[in-house]
Amino acid sequence: MRYRVRVAAAALSGLTLLAGLSGCGLTSGSPLVDDVHPGSVGQGEPLKGADITVASKEFTEQLILGAIMGIAFKAAGADVLDRTGIQGSIGAREAIKSGDADAMYDYTGTGWITYLGHSTPIPDPQEQWEAVRDADAKNGVTWLPKAALNNTYALAMNQANYKKYGTKTLSDVAALAEKDPGAVTLCVESEFANRADGLPGMEKKYGMKLPAKNITQMDTGIIYTQAAKGTCTYGEVFTTDGRIKAMHLTVMDDDKKFFPNYNASPVINSKALKKYPKMAEVIEPITKKLNNTVAQDLNSKVDVDGQDPHDVAKDWLVQEGFVKE
Template identity: 50%
Template sequence: MSGGRTTRLRLRLAALAATTGLLASGCGLESSFALPFEVGPGSIRPVPELTGVAVAVGSKDFTENQILGYLAEVALTAAGAEVRDMTNIQGSNSSRQALITGDVDVSWDYTGTGWISYLGNTEPIPDERAQFEAVRDADLTRNGLLWLEYAAVNNTYAFAVTEAFAKAHNLRTTSDMAELIRREPNQGVFCLETEFASRNDGFPGVAKAYGFDAGSVEVKTFGIGTIYTATSQGSCNFGEVFTTDGRIIGLNLVVLEDDRKFFPQYNAAIVLRKEFADTHPQVAEVMAPIVAKLDNDTIRRLNAEVDVDGRDPAVVARDWLIAEGFVSLPAS
């Protein structure tokens, strides 16, 4: 395939129940219509070894993972692969099972999810690199799954405050928050999700790790989706958030650094079956520079384009890849 040729990306907005037999295998995935658009080469050029190779790319059913899935789809299409869209699989376990059974070839997951939910460990590893390596080694040995190098995207818990509150109290880290609460307990007003408020690996554990009295503060409980708005509107001073959520940007919130690394590390990484990775090593080569470009600020902006601005995650992924020079629009 010449470098000037464009390739057609068929973005199937769910998965191919009838043609892949996934319903029969118990994953419960459904098919939908295809939304085709074209992409041309950029720094990603057609790869002879991938030309015409069928690659099923999956994702979970939330915005960030869908965007990550589409990044892989667009990139691999530009490299010449025949991409089958398996994004929007409901639930981590279903997404994982689709990868294990071979219904999906490429998917993104998170190191903390792998370590705790899939591999059954109870104690997270505080260091990002050590957590990744532990998951990588264990999942390869036990399940034949290969985790590629992780991204700087770390979708974990944190506390957020308004920009005005952060500036007024010189807040940058969770240690700064704890010091403020010890000094002025009345400032400790929290918006928390109900389960997080009572779990030892949630708020009580944070209070213990950072040395403030959880009983001295006021806790207001909300659904996780409403905490962002409640925090921005002053219903509380500190809100429980996910570090890569696009609403952080949309509502001008400031994320406090978890400087004592209390929360588990949830770095995003591409996962493949080792057999598939060994047969098609070019997939990892195509994706490596994209993974290296991703970080929390970048994915937060992309998430905001979907969740705040209402854009389609596939188009958001394509446009970012174009802006970064990985792919191009087709020549008119």
């Protein structure tokens, strides 16, 4: 499973999709047929008569978030066209920007760095969201208030190593590396090992100097397995990945706020929001409920337990009382 699509990969896959978008528009998708009704959101069916197209990217978390949004709008009375699963960040972004889709969840860091072209992230998550919201308004895209859910990089370790070394923050990891250089071994992706907002930048920010022999590069999925086994003391992970919970990994706090914020936020085509302003009211309380713990749990149901993302999304909405079946 891929979590956040990186800039280069997103651009490549996005450009492929853009060729299709420019030629004939988005034509994929199917109407949502869920028999759902208002719970704590959508009372009075404020979106009755609205035709809304919901999009997402192709990875697990995005499929779940797209389904959450679509089902919520459906319960509020809208006719919803499901166009979730677009390949690549750029393609999904273009669908919203062009009006081929109306709404999706996206990430503040992706908006700031990938879409708007900034190289330096803003450490404070609220200020980062505000900067993206303000800058993207001129592109006809509205970023609604963000969730606590923050799908960013982290280092994580198994319980045995956590009990052995007791590190809780990346500053603790840096101190351990200085005290006992052999204790800090890392399993990371090759991209993370070489990008400025990955390992090199992290080492610089925290004053780490890890020898090359302590760093093993491998595919994402293997990292979680090897970290769980203790083959490496720390593995590079994404903070909302369901395997963190399933494999009982402990995540180190980025106490110096080095890694960019990737908070999930409802992103809506501004013309569509003007036409159907109640979309904001329907989705806001749901967004407030989304955090890393919720995301890990929902992602785990798909990636570990093999459940369908749409079913996971609907079950959660019903369980939380947002909608009724």
